Each structure stands twice: as C-alpha cells, then as structure tokens.
Amino acid sequence: MFENLAQGQLFPDELQKSIREKFFYVENDPVMGERLFFENAGGSLRLKAAVEAHNRIEALPDNPGRLHATALKLQDIQNTGLDDVRVIFNAQSGSILTSLTASQVMFQMTGAIAENIPGKNIVTTNIEHPSAYDAAKMYAEKMGMEFRVAQANPRTGGVDVEEIVRLIDKDTCLLSVIYASNISGAILDMEKIVAESRKIKPDLHIIVDAVQHSPHGVIDVEKLQIDGANFASYKCFGNRGAGFGWVSDRVATLPHDRLLEKAADNWELGSTVPAMYAAVSEVVNYVCWIGSQFNASQDRRALYVEGMTRIKLHERALHHRFLHGSQAVPGLNDIAGVTVFFDQTDLTVRDFIMAIAIDGIDYTQAVKEYEKEGVIVYERITSSLYSKRMLESCGMKGALRVSPLHCHTVDDIDRFLSVTQKIARSFATH
Numbered sequence: 006m007f008e009n010l011a012q013g014q015l016f017p018d019e020l021q022k023s024i025r026e027k028f029f030y031v032e033n034d035p036v037m038g039e040r041l042f043f044e045n046a047g048g049s050l051r052l053k054a055a056v057e058a059h060n061r062i063e064a065l066p067d068n069p070g071r072l073h074a075t076a077l078k079l080q081d082i083q084n085t086g087l088d089d090v091r092v093i094f095n096a097q098s099g100s101i102l103t104s105l106t107a108s109q110v111m112f113q114m115t116g117a118i119a120e121n122i123p124g125k126n127i128v129t130t131n132i133e134h135p136s137a138y139d140a141a142k143m144y145a146e147k148m149g150m151e152f153r154v155a156q157a158n159p160r161t162g163g164v165d166v167e168e169i170v171r172l173i174d175k176d177t178c179l180l181s182v183i184y185a186s187n188i189s190g191a192i193l194d195m196e197k198i199v200a201e202s203r204k205i206k207p208d209l210h211i212i213v214d215a216v217q218h219s220p221h222g223v224i225d226v227e228k229l230q231i232d233g234a235n236f237a238s239y240k241c242f243g244n245r246g247a248g249f250g251w252v253s254d255r256v257a258t259l260p261h262d263r264l265l266e267k268a269a270d271n272w273e274l275g276s277t278v279p280a281m282y283a284a285v286s287e288v289v290n291y292v293c294w295i296g297s298q299f300n301a302s303q304d305r306r307a308l309y310v311e312g313m314t315r316i317k318l319h320e321r322a323l324h325h326r327f328l329h330g331s332q333a334v335p336g337l338n339d340i341a342g343v344t345v346f347f348d349q350t351d352l353t354v355r356d357f358i359m360a361i362a363i364d365g366i367d368y369t370q371a372v373k374e375y376e377k378e379g380v381i382v383y384e385r386i387t388s389s390l391y392s393k394r395m396l397e398s399c400g401m402k403g404a405l406r407v408s409p410l411h412c413h414t415v416d417d418i419d420r421f422l423s424v425t426q427k428i429a430r431s432f433a434t435h
C-alpha cells in the first residue's frame with residue numbers, strides 16, 4: 006500500500022503552498038520575528054480557521070440550552086463538533102468525553118475502569134506521559150492493585166509487544182498504553198498489543214493515549230477494539246483548552262461523575278463550550294480538504310483518513326530528508342558531531358518527532374543556540390518530570406527534541422540542517 010512508502014511522498018507544490026497559508030505563524034511570530042517552529046510536539050502550529058471559528062463563536066453570549074435561533078445554531082455547532090470528534094476516532098459507538106486537557110480525560114477514563122472492573126493489577130509502560138502513568142499508578146494504589154510497568158526498548162524508543170504482554174494475566178484490570186512516544190516518536194504496534202493481550206484476557210480493558218499520534222496518523226478505535234482514547238486539540242492544529250476522549254459502550258455506562266438525571270452514558274459535565282466544537286470541526290474540515298485533493302469520496306471519515314495518510318507521507322518524506330540530506334546540505338546522519346537517537350531505519354514505525362544531541366554542548370545551551378539562529382526546538386532533560394522516566398528508561402540523560410509539522414517544506418528542513426551544521430562545527434572546535 007502506498008501508505009507504507011519507505012521514503013514517504015511530498016505534497017504537490019501547489020497544495021503545499023495552500024496548506025502553509027492555512028496556518029498562523031509558520032515563518033514568524035509577533036515576538037521573535039522570523040523563526041522556524043520545530044516544537045510542534047509541545048503545541049502545534051494553529052489552523053487559522055480553527056482559531057477564527059473559536060473566536061467567532063465564543064463572542065456569542067447565548068446558552069446553547071435555550072430555544073431561540075442563536076441557541077439552536079450553537080446546538081448545531083456542538084452536534085457537528087461531536088460528530089467530528091467521532092470522525093477523528095472513528096467512533097461508531099461509545100461516548101465522547103470533553104475536558105480542558107487530555108490529562109483530565111485520561112484520569113477520568115482510568116478511574117472509571119479501575120474503580121469498577123474487578124482485577125488485581127494495572128499494566129502500563131515507562132514511556133507514558135505522566136497523565137497516563139500517574140493515573141494508572143494512583144488508581145492501582147487506591148484500589149489495592151499491583152502496578153506493573155513495561156520497560157522501554159532503548160533502541161527504538163518504544164515498547165515491544167512482548168514486554169507489555171508478559172505483564173498481562175487473567176487478573177489484569179486495565180492496560181493503559183501510549184500510541185506514540187512524545188520524545189522518541191516511536192509508534193507502538195497497537196494492533197498486535199491488543200490482539201496478543203486479549204489472547205491472555207479476552208475481555209481486557211485497554212485505553213490508549215493518542216495525544217502525540219493524533220497530528221501525525223490515523224486513530225481507529227473500531228478497528229483496534231479498544232475501550233478508550235484521547236487527544237488534545239492544541240497538539241492537533243487546534244486550540245488550547247480542549248481535551249477530547251472516547252470510551253467504548255461498556256466503559257461509557259460505568260459509574261462516573263455525572264448529573265444523575267442525564268443518560269448513564271453521558272460524560273459531559275456542566276456547560277458545554279460550542280466554540281471548542283466549532284474549532285475541532287475546522288480541524289476535521291481541513292484534514293478532509295487535504296483528503297479531497299486525492300479522493301473523490303463523499304464520506305467524511307474516508308476523506309479524513311486520506312488526508313491524514315497524505316500528511317503522514319509528507320512528514321515521512323521530510324523525515325527522510327532530515328536524516329539523509331541532499332546534494333545541497335548533509336543530513337543529520339552525516340553531520341559530524343551530531344547524534345540521532347533511536348533506530349531511524351524504518352520510518353513507517355515512527356511519527357515525525359526526532360531526538361538528537363550535538364557534541365560539546367548541553368541540551369539547554371543547544372536550545373539557546375538554535376534560538377539565536379531563529380529555530381525553536383526543545384530540550385528534554387531528566388530534571389523535568391515530563392521527561393525523566395522516559396529518558397532514564399532508555400539510558401539517556403537528555404535529548405534535543407525536534408518536531409516539525411506537515412506544513413513545513415523541504416526548504417525548512419534544509420535550513421534546519423544548515424543551522425545544525427553551523428552549531429555542530431562551532432562547538433566541535435571548543
């Protein structure tokens with residue numbers, strides 16, 4: 006299948022240009038002026054349409070739970086947004102959760118399962134974001150269950166299927182596992198993890214942190230047959246203040262915080278935020294628009310999958326150029342003094358996040374050197390609670406995380422490579 010193209014495929018030039026124009030601040034921002042933003046894993050470049058829709062709808066004072074025309078319009082926006090969140094997950098059943106952050110959603114899903122599904126242990130991995138890891142640990146302690154942690158594979162920066170499956174038994178209450186690492190970019194083999202785990206416990210509850218995978222790849226909860234997943238709008242071209250989740254039918258009706266007069270599978274608590282739904286619909290509109298350049302389908306999910314697949318292919322082509330460069334500029338693999346962490350031979354199992362190091366310069370200093378050159382990257386170091394466990398699990402003290410987005414071009418990558426060459430050269434002589 007074309008989605009497995011080893012070196013990916015760039016967008017056609019015209020499309021690339023149109024894509025770039027749809028984002029705010031790709032080339033500069035109001036504070037720094039001209040700059041390259043390669044820190045999308047910390048919050049992605051924003052779609053103009055999502056920000057504008059959010060502001061447009063947020064300006065309206067109306068409560069959507071009323072009967073007048075504006076309120077009905079807000080209800081409409083909300084219902085469309087909910088459908089669009091289902092498009093992102095491919096959720097044909099179950100319930101949607103909304104919250105300020107993806108972390109809150111993760112704690113809600115974990116808690117409902119841990120408190121209500123009998124078992125003696127909870128399994129997770131040591132490359133989880135603290136929101137998933139701590140939720141699993143906290144609820145394991147609360148329910149008197151054993152907390153089991155699968156170890157990372159330092160070569161890939163992911164976790165091997167067997168390493169997870171060896172911890173599952175008939176008494177496992179919950180498996181909580183990350184889809185793709187926010188530090189290494191490794192994508193976990195979710196289909197196999199689910200299939201092999203359920204060979205041991207056929208009705209095992211499984212939830213997936215899809216926050217870092219959602220801007221780079223397709224999520225399909227129906228295909229995976231999992232019980233929960235989440236993503237954060239601000240990491241997926243949208244706005245801050247909107248964490249989304251989905252739970253399966255069997256989790257949806259488990260006891261959870263809710264207004265008791267509402268349906269047992271309702272997870273929305275308090276006043277809803279129509280602007281948040283308007284923004285997420287714009288994200289889906291956008292990905293479908295990319296899909297429609299390649300696919301004549303009228304089906305929104307089919308267009309979304311096509312769009313996301315094209316995004317993935319473009320990012321893979323850029324990723325390849327990062328590593329291997331061109332006649333014009335050497336790739337990261339060939340710049341003296343640069344280390345690229347984790348096995349980058351098969352880019353089909355990696356999202357577009359890279360971890361590198363430069364000889365002679367620590368990570369925090371390197372971030373500053375890049376900033377001087379007008380490039381934003383981020384250091385992941387062990388003094389940060391968000392990075393410590395994962396870095397140590399791979400035997401690392403730190404890494405420079407480089408995370409561009411599909412709206413970037415080959416020229417952006419080449420500029421980054423030239424800057425890297427300059428920094429590496431200058432510190433090699435010290």
Ligand SMILES: Cc1ncc(COP(=O)(O)O)c(C=O)c1O
Binds near residue numbers: 217
């Ligand atoms: C993999 C992963 N999961 C969860 C989160 C938490 O998302 P939020 O900031 O919306 O709580 C993050 C944020 O960095 C993340 O990278």
